[in-house]
Amino acid sequence: MGMKKNYELVCILDPQLGEKQLEDEVTKYETFLKGKDAEVAHIDRWGMRKLAYSSVAMKRRQQGYYVLFQFTGESGLLDALHR
Helix, strand or coil, X not given: CCCCEEEEEEEEECHHHCHHHHHHHHHHHHHHHHHXXXXXXXXXXXXXEECCCCCCCCCXXXXXXXXXXXXXXXXXXXXXXXX
């Protein structure tokens, strides 16, 4: 077992999802992290923020719903997050 490190993950979610689906997405990420033996220290919902730039991946949205996850986990967890 490797050494655990502190990490922060900022997710930008589609604001068109609506409040219930946004919470479902936050729960999905939290469950994923815990399933990979991460210890979730804090989840901070920053809410709606204007995007610095838009892209096709963000469906040309001008705003996103930001969520910050602070957690402790092993470095191998990052590979799983990228996928």
